[in-house]
Amino acid sequence: MKKLIVLLLSIAMVGAVSAQVTTSVKLSGGVTLVDQAGNAIFAGTETLTFKAAEKDGKYGFSITYQDVLTLDATAGSGWNVYYVGDYVKYTLGYKLSNSTFRASLDQYSKTSFGRLSGISDNNGIFLQSTTLGDLIVGAFFPVTTAGGPTLDLLKGADAGVKYTIKDIGFAQVYLNLATGANKVGVGFTYNAIKGLTVAAISEIGIDAKKYSFGASANYGGIDKLTIHLQACDVYATTNSFEVYGQADYALLDNVSATGWGKFVSVGNVMSVGAFVDYSFANGLTLEGNGSYDFSTSKLGADLTIYYGVSF
């Protein structure tokens, strides 16, 4: 793996000086300098990514290596190569990830159901239309390293559709037919009004007998203030719902203050918090966080540097 990374890094660097190839080398993650217990820790997943593409984007590759600090070969890394043909974009890869058909709420990570399942963490072949205008259709066929009957490619296929209604929004539909998953998801994002984005998503897990629904709205039309509201409802064996609200205020171009509140019906957990972000040096963000959990009466606080840097 290390040799492969060195090889790809070399290719990326050579590409950087070539007019025919565009390259991108990126590293992201975070370091908590101190938390309420006085501890420092690497926060989140440290991710290293190499990408290279022909200058017009006709073909290229990408390799992502996660948990670079541990250099763990079993960590969730992946690669893909692609070619954009006259009608179809062909992608072959290990742990493919494609967000084209993955409908998402505004602050998707803030509630337990914030976006639809996608094809991430699967290996195989992905085909996506390129010439249908506002309509994009795609299909994914899994190929396992363990091998298996060719017909299983079809049994485990996924399919997706994205349709843009100009000046109104876009709809995404995703069908995951893999055994054990069998999910159908739909989403609609409305963005016709300046400053307002509204999204609604729903997913039915057929095998798991699970139904999920979520909706979000964000409005940024009030000077430097942006308001986000989001809720989700999940029914499996029991019903649960979550409500999340957030307000961001841009103090300066590179400094913002945020306040948030969240309610989770399971355990009646109510929590509130605030953080201030200071962005500097093209990809570094210093964040001061404070939160309070009413169910446990616990205060949380930390000072963290997040980095998302290109080289």
Place this chain on the structure above:
Amino acid sequence: MKSNIIKNRSIELFLILIFILTLSSCATAHKYDSNKPFVKITQATSTDLLQFGSNPSANPYIEPKSLFRGKIDEFFILKISLNLPKKSKISIEPRAIRPDGKDSGRFYTRDSFIEYWKFKDVYDEDANPYGNTKMVAIQRSCLPSFEYMQKAGNFEYYLPLVSPNPIARPTNVSIDVFIDDVAFCSYIYLIE
């Protein structure tokens, strides 16, 4: 219990439908204005672009930057205002030419600009906390295509010219606009 759940889901789906229909009716607010020109093309101002926020992770019209190399690409953003009395076929032919006759960069429309940012974004496409905001902003604001059917009304789009930093100077930017296959107007800018 089960019938209650089904009933609740039906109510949720019904509310979504009503909500979407209500919002869709708001889209008719883009009414044709007989006092405005059919087509107007200007360079987007910083105020125009700040409607997408000042956070570079969320605003697709702020150039990608490298920790050590600074700005990786330079953008020149055109604002295209359309004010059409009826549904029309729009064709836009932009060019950005250096004095030696070579292209100064590439113009991106909606889907290609999404692909651009998927490539350039510092985060993996599923991991950018602001990735969704950025993609939705492109969906809403970027010129849909160089040739497409535009419904009647008053609409604004942005058309980014992207070049490795810096854009060669001087660069002549020219845009020919056709409405229903008839040459309608041309705009010329000089980037110096």
